[in-house]
Amino acid sequence: MQKNHVYLKNNKFKKRRDYHKKILRNPFFFKDHKQATIWVNILLVLIILFGIYYFIQHTSFLQIKNIYIEGGGSITQNLVLEISQEQQKLNRLFIFTQDKIIFFNTDAFKKNLQQQILLESIKVHKDFKHRTIAISLAEKTSNYFLINQGQYFTLDNQGNIISIIESIPTTTLPIIEFWSYNLSIGSKFANQDYLSKLNYINQEWPKIKNNLTIRSFELIDDNLNKIIINTSDGYKIYLDTNTDLNSQIESLKDLLLRLENENIIVKEYIDLSINGWIYYK
Numbered sequence: 456m457q458k459n460h461v462y463l464k465n466n467k468f469k470k471r472r473d474y475h476k477k478i479l480r481n482p483f484f485f486k487d488h489k490q491a492t493i494w495v496n497i498l499l500v501l502i503i504l505f506g507i508y509y510f511i512q513h514t515s516f517l518q519i520k521n522i523y524i525e526g527g528g529s530i531t532q533n534l535v536l537e538i539s540q541e542q543q544k545l546n547r548l549f550i551f552t553q554d555k556i557i558f559f560n561t562d563a564f565k566k567n568l569q570q571q572i573l574l575e576s577i578k579v580h581k582d583f584k585h586r587t588i589a590i591s592l593a594e595k596t597s598n599y600f601l602i603n604q605g606q607y608f609t610l611d612n613q614g615n616i617i618s619i620i621e622s623i624p625t626t627t628l629p630i631i632e633f634w635s636y637n638l639s640i641g642s643k644f645a646n647q648d649y650l651s652k653l654n655y656i657n658q659e660w661p662k663i664k665n666n667l668t669i670r671s672f673e674l675i676d677d678n679l680n681k682i683i684i685n686t687s688d689g690y691k692i693y694l695d696t697n698t699d700l701n702s703q704i705e706s707l708k709d710l711l712l713r714l715e716n717e718n719i720i721v722k723e724y725i726d727l728s729i730n731g732w733i734y735y736k
Contacts, residue, residue, distance in 0.1 A: 517555040519543060520586035527592050531572060531618070535590055549618060556586050572618040573611070573641050600630045602671070603638050614645045615681050629657045630671040632685070649679045652696055656682065656704070663708045681728055690721045695728035703727045710735070 522539050524532045529655050534600040535704065538733055543554035551558045568577065575593040582589055597609040600623045601616070609617045610631075623630060631644075631653070637679065638644060654673050660669055673683040673691075684692040694703050710733055726734040 461710050486538065517557050518586060519554050519556050519559060519588060522586070523587055523589045525589070525591045527594050530598045531592070531594055534571055534618075535568060535592065538571065539564060539588065539590070541569065554589070556581055559588060570640055573615060577587060598628065598654070600626065600628055601638075601644060604634060606638075608638065608644075610644055610650070613647050614643050614649070614650050616640055616642050616644060627657075629653045629669075631709070632673045635674075635676055645674065645677075649696065652682065652700060655700060656684070659701075659704055663704060666709050667711065688721070691724045693724065693726040693728045694720065697726075698731070706733060 522536055524535050527535065542560070543552065545553050546551050548558055553559045559580070559581065565577055567578060568574070573595055575595050577593075577701040578591040580589040580591075581587075595611045595615075595617045597617060598612045599610040601608040601610055602623070606621050607620045609620060611617055618640065629650075634646070656672075657669060668687040670685045670687050673685055675683065680696050681697055682694040684694070686692060692707065694700065694707075706727055710725065714735075722734050723736040724734075
């Protein structure tokens with residue numbers, strides 16, 4: 456190997472640099488060192504992420520403390536509370552539960568709620584300071600009750616299904632029985648014109664006969680040309696929607712009065728829907 460030369464210049468020793476000298480290093484040592492650095496960085500990132508996850512999941516700092524509901528009746532408020540509690544059990548971003556206010560999905564909550572009850576409006580606000588979910592809602596007005604294959608529904612004035620209920624309360628609103636096919640929240644049951652005729656009959660009924668009441672209306676196979684009334688005495692009354700309802704009601708009133716005076720008991724039906732004729736059995 457070539458050695459460096461030492462020479463004297465201005466009474467000082469100088470060492471001549473050898474530019475041809477090679478510095479030999481172990482490449483495997485530096486490769487292992489670089490890989491170790493990468494793994495250390497990955498480990499630090501994982502530790503930080505785990506710390507963030509642990510802080511969010513196991514501290515009460517972000518835990519939802521209150522659900523405040525404004526508007527709606529007691530049944531609706533109980534339903535809203537139930538849906539909000541069920542959503543808090545679900546995960547968001549795969550690992551974070553929605554009982555933490557920052558991860559509570561307001562859009563998903565509103566969508567889930569609208570699948571259970573048709574609302575006029577709904578607003579959901581996160582109050583981070585008080586860890587509160589504030590829900591403001593306005594219900595659609597129930598104008599009719601509907602029985603369909605063992606389920607009970609409420610309808611608005613346009614015939615849209617508003618909600619599913621456990622039972623029909625004591626009410627003066629028209630009750631409709633329908634058995635043809637399944638229905639769901641938001642679907643349209645019947646047109647407004649047909650429903651308005653049911654409502655008219657329901658309002659006018661007390662003028663017909665005080666001791667005979669309407670138990671329910673019945674719709675079969677979407678036949679909106681005929682109104683079927685189930686009476687408290689067990690028989691049915693048929694009316695035609697294409698004929699003036701007022702004249703049919705007056706004819707029914709006269710018939711019931713005559714039958715009462717003659718002590719005739721109707722057992723099956725009174726039909727006023729066939730070309731102005733009246734049949735009874």
